[in-house]
Amino acid sequence: MPDITIIFDRLRWEEKELFEKGKELGLDINMLDVKSEPKELTNLNRDPQIADIVLQRTISHYRGLYYAAILENYGHTVINSFITSLLCGNKLLTTLLLAKNGIPTPKTYAAFSMESALKVIDKLGYPVVLKPIVGSWGRMIAKINDKEQAESILETREMLTDPQQQIYYIQEYVKRPPRDIRGIVVNGHVIAAIYRYQPEDDWRTNIARGGKAEQIKIDGELEDLMIKASNVVNAKLVGVDAMETENGYVIHELNNNLEFHGAFQATGIDIAREIMSYVKELVKN
Amino acid sequence: MPLKAKCKECGADIEIPDDALPGEIVSCPDCGLEYEIVSISAGKVELKLAEDIGEDWGE
CATH class of the missing domain: 3.30.1490.20 (ATP-grasp fold, A domain)
Structure with a gap:
């Protein structure tokens, strides 16, 4: 059995990096395209082709969500878990949890x-x-x-x-500078953080929409908030988005389907290696 | 020599990078059509048309 299985549906730069860095760390990794692997829902045994530890990396939210549910029921450990993906993937549920846990978030x-x-x-x-x-x-x-x-x-x-x-x-609508802050939190540690500047012709800061990344050293207050936010959804791997307001930081989004190419380019931090190092710890245990 | 495949739309050659893996997307350099690599083995590559971007894709 492999040490770890990465499930995917489209192999992005991130998945190739995770695969390569995992190999460098000595992990035996198999890649599983969920599009080509149907799963039985009525026979809940571990799948011997799939490692105990599964890194969920589908580009499609729903494919990843339901595949996580299935593999968890088979007895595999999936990162991020079904419940984490459900909570992060739904802004209504995320906001409720942030508010319930006293994490500042926009009204x-x-x-x-x-x-x-x-x-x-x-x-x-x-x-x-x-x-x-x-x-x-x-x-x-x-x-x-x-x-x-x-x-x-x-x-x-x-x-x-x-x-x-x-x-x-x-x-x-939160009055903020023309940017927000993305923290990448792996198992309760902020391993990288970037400003995401909105492009000239858009108010949104998403890198996928042309937002520009720039490295930032965040302060302890924001670091604590990001870690707390990742904990409320029990995320092992999450992008936490924050905005700077007149009244301090607010956390507005948690991304379980983390993309980190932009953050890697801006910071030079080997995010894929950090993630796979964490995963390796799980394999050992 | 890098592996090549023919674009089904326009007939141009699509070069497959040496480090390509199944699941990866390659584009036709002439018409831009996107393909997903289904398999690579023994100097042969199999492609299929890539999926359109889904409403639930991405972070």
Whole structure:
């Protein structure tokens, strides 16, 4: 049996790096494309082709989520776990957990009809941010500047067939510098942190949208917040996003499906090696 | 000599990097069509059309 199995559906730069760095560390790794491996749900034995420790690296949130559920039920340890992926992948659940654990986070509401969403938006004042509860790479995140925009965006959302698009996650627009901060937290340690500067033609900072990364040495306060945030979802490998506000830091997102090419280029920190070193510890135990 | 495959769309040669692995994406240099590497062995590479970006992809 291999030491570790990396499950994937599209081999990105990150997965190749993890594979290479794992090999350098002496790990026997097998790569499993979940697209080509159906799994039985009614016979819950360990799969001898799959290592006890599984690193979940699918680009698709749902594939990774459900494959984690299956392998955990077979008895494998999956990083990140099903529950961590579920909680991080859903902004509504993430926000609830951050708030419950006293971690500062932007003021946010959930509304369950277009009419009540408009009321919440009016109450929060413009601009305001509307996000899909499950979404990635900043897609369909809208900064709404006035009531006309609010109505047209909500009307469009009402027309979409995915029922989750009619659950409105509405967040105050946080006054911040033109950047946010991404911390990469591996097993409770912030191993790298970057500013993510928004591109000139966008207010979003996602690297996938052209955001520019720059290394930062974070202070102890932010480090503590990031570690605490990763702990509330029991994440072993997570990108924690923070913003600088007049009243201190807020944590606004936890990314279980971590991409780290931009952070590697900006910092030179060998993030893949750090991750695989942590995984190697698990194999030993 | 690097491995090559023919683009099904435009017929151009697609070079496969030496360190390529199954699951990786390669693009046709002429028409830009993306392919996923299905397998590489004994000097042969098998490609299939890459999936379109999914709504739930990425971080």
